[in-house]
Amino acid sequence: MNKLWSVAFLTFKEGLKHRILYCVFIVALLAMTLSVLISGFFMRDISKIILDFCLATISIGGLLVPFFLGITLLAGDIDKRTVVTILSRDISRPQYILGKYIGISLLTGMIMAFFFAATIIAIQGGILLYGEHYFKSYSLLAVFSSTLLNYFGISILNAVVVLWCSITTTSFLATLLTLATYLVGHLMDDVVRFIESPPPGILISMPLQKTVQATQYIFPNLAAFDHKLSAAHGIPIPFIQFSVLTSYAGVYIVAVLSLSIVLFTRRDLC
Amino acid sequence: MLKKFSFLFLFCTAFALNAVLVQPVKEIRGIYLQETYTRIGTLPSNLLQAFSLEFQGATADLLFLQTMTFMGYNIGENVLPEQDEWQLIGNTLDRITDLDPRFWDPYVFAEMFIGWQIRDFELVNNLLLKASKARIEDYRPFYYLGFNHFYFQKNATQAAFFLREAAKRPRAPSFIKALASRMSLYGSQTIAGIVFLEEMISETYDLILKQQLKTRLTALQRIHELEKTVLHYRKKHQRLPEKLEDLIREGMIKNIPSDPYGGKFILLKNGKVYTTSDLRVSSEKK
Numbered sequence: 001m002n003k004l005w006s007v008a009f010l011t012f013k014e015g016l017k018h019r020i021l022y023c024v025f026i027v028a029l030l031a032m033t034l035s036v037l038i039s040g041f042f043m044r045d046i047s048k049i050i051l052d053f054c055l056a057t058i059s060i061g062g063l064l065v066p067f068f069l070g071i072t073l074l075a076g077d078i079d080k081r082t083v084v085t086i087l088s089r090d091i092s093r094p095q096y097i098l099g100k101y102i103g104i105s106l107l108t109g110m111i112m113a114f115f116f117a118a119t120i121i122a123i124q125g126g127i128l129l130y131g132e133h134y135f136k137s138y139s140l141l142a143v144f145s146s147t148l149l150n151y152f153g154i155s156i157l158n159a160v161v162v163l164w165c166s167i168t169t170t171s172f173l174a175t176l177l178t179l180a181t182y183l184v185g186h187l188m189d190d191v192v193r194f195i196e197s198p199p200p201g202i203l204i205s206m207p208l209q210k211t212v213q214a215t216q217y218i219f220p221n222l223a224a225f226d227h228k229l230s231a232a233h234g235i236p237i238p239f240i241q242f243s244v245l246t247s248y249a250g251v252y253i254v255a256v257l258s259l260s261i262v263l264f265t266r267r268d269l270c
Numbered sequence: 271m272l273k274k275f276s277f278l279f280l281f282c283t284a285f286a287l288n289a290v291l292v293q294p295v296k297e298i299r300g301i302y303l304q305e306t307y308t309r310i311g312t313l314p315s316n317l318l319q320a321f322s323l324e325f326q327g328a329t330a331d332l333l334f335l336q337t338m339t340f341m342g343y344n345i346g347e348n349v350l351p352e353q354d355e356w357q358l359i360g361n362t363l364d365r366i367t368d369l370d371p372r373f374w375d376p377y378v379f380a381e382m383f384i385g386w387q388i389r390d391f392e393l394v395n396n397l398l399l400k401a402s403k404a405r406i407e408d409y410r411p412f413y414y415l416g417f418n419h420f421y422f423q424k425n426a427t428q429a430a431f432f433l434r435e436a437a438k439r440p441r442a443p444s445f446i447k448a449l450a451s452r453m454s455l456y457g458s459q460t461i462a463g464i465v466f467l468e469e470m471i472s473e474t475y476d477l478i479l480k481q482q483l484k485t486r487l488t489a490l491q492r493i494h495e496l497e498k499t500v501l502h503y504r505k506k507h508q509r510l511p512e513k514l515e516d517l518i519r520e521g522m523i524k525n526i527p528s529d530p531y532g533g534k535f536i537l538l539k540n541g542k543v544y545t546t547s548d549l550r551v552s553s554e555k556k
Contacts, residue, residue, distance in 0.1 A: 038335070040475065040476075041335060041338065041476065042331075042334070042335075042338075042375055042475070042476065043375045043378055043379070043474050043475060043476045043479055044374055044375055044378060044473050044474060044475060045373060045374050045375050046475060048327070048331075048373065049331050051327075052327035052328045052330075052331050053328055053331070055327070056325050056327070056328040059324060059325070130475060134475060183323075186323045186324055187320055187323075190316075190319075190320065222324070223324070226324040228324065228325075228326075228327050229326060229327045229370055229372070232327050233372045
């Protein structure tokens with residue numbers, strides 16, 4: 001167990017060393033400050049505008065990990081053969097995979113927690129600047145639960161990154177596959193719904209229908225974790241729905257990591 | 271050393287040239303602003319939602335900001351959009367509210383500009399009906415619908431229905447019920463307008479929009495004052511004055527107030543006051 005945490009901690013520390021992280025922090029904080037100022041151009045929904053931009057920034061900040069840092073940290077190890085050195089130190093392959101996953105998840109969590117705190121400060125700034133009257137709909141619980149669900153969605157993507165890095169040979173291919181998973185994860189639900197109840201006059205072939213329906217059992221439904229809109233309007237997600245989504249994220253992550261371990265254990269690293 | 275200074279000189283020259291070019295570039299952008307805006311309005315709603323991925327709220331905000339910039343540009347140039355441009359604005363507001371149906375600002379914008387300015391109530395009322403479904407806790411969509419039917423479309427029965435629906439919503443002000451019961455009285459039309467505008471002003475942050483609403487309120491308040499004086503005249507003389515100037519002759523008012531929209535107040539045969547501007551901005555068309 002200690003070895004697993006050592007890999008996780010090392011991954012986390014390595015991630016913090018990346019300069020891109022600091023650039024993103026500065027850009028994100030600037031974007032959040034700007035959102036407070038831009039919201040003044042709008043007529044009434046000032047709190048919604050600030051939250052829309054801030055929650056989008058939290059999401060972008062979190063997505064930075066699976067798209068850039070996660071791939072660099074995982075595929076980089078394999079590309080540069082560092083993984084061989086790590087595995088020679090009595091660390092098993094499952095421990096390495098799980099440690100890496102926990103490390104990049106901690107990194108995601110830290111970035112999103114930082115941006116969440118900045119969002120709260122941005123809201124307080126907005127209240128100071130425009131008055132409490134325009135922040136009647138603001139709900140800390142809604143913002144918190146939306147950010148947490150967003151984190152779970154990105155954690156799924158992190159697990160997918162681990163899977164793609166376990167089976168691909170280049171970081172470029174892993175990035176492409178992660179991007180494809182992200183797009184499919186966000187659009188799949190709409191496509192499935194369209195296929196299940198097409199508008200009158202549109203005929204969809206049975207094989208296509210079955211293929212699309214099968215996709216939802218393979219790819220994660222990332223769109224289900226997006227509750228930014230309702231959070232911006234101060235509507236928290238009901239506890240039951242929150243629990244179901246959390247369970248779905250947990251189950252999917254376990255499944256993907258297990259598959260990654262199986263594939264990585266069989267992989268020839270030399 | 272010379273090389274270092276030559277780069278510094280190059281930087282300063284380029285930066286100065288950049289500063290000179292800022293305004294021309296802005297002007298070019300102004301020309302194409304309309305074109306860019308036009309393209310957004312024609313995008314199918316489903317496609318826009320798919321492109322927005324998980325950033326639908328922020329996309330809706332940016333699109334609405336663009337709509338306000340487009341409108342602000344027209345106001346700044348003192349021109350009114352053409353009929354097809356109004357249609358595009360309406361389409362874009364429809365797209366924005368498809369992305370985020372609870373976003374209240376686009377509905378207010380539609381009411382303010384498409385409703386009050388060009389009187390396209392089919393479009394505005396459809397948007398407000400969408401708002402009434404998305405904002406189930408909010409009385410305002412039904413209140414605005416009621417107001418439009420009463421004030422502009424002169425349909426008191428439908429207006430009373432919408433106001434009763436508005437009164438059922440949580441936190442609906444008590445005056446709405448009273449307004450619903452008075453809907454059949456033509457006399458309360460100006461007051462309804464005043465109450466409606468006062469509510470809009472109290473809820474609006476944007477200073478330019480607030481100023482426009484205040485101008486409209488001032489015009490309505492002046493009409494209301496004149497109508498009250500006409501009633502007073504009728505009580506005194508058992509007949510209506512022939513024209514507003516009669517009120518000056520009687521010493522009831524010192525002068526006929528000016529219409530902030532540049533029109534002229536005229537007394538109608540039923541004792542109501544009308545303005546030739548019809549409370550619309552009289553800027554030139556493109």
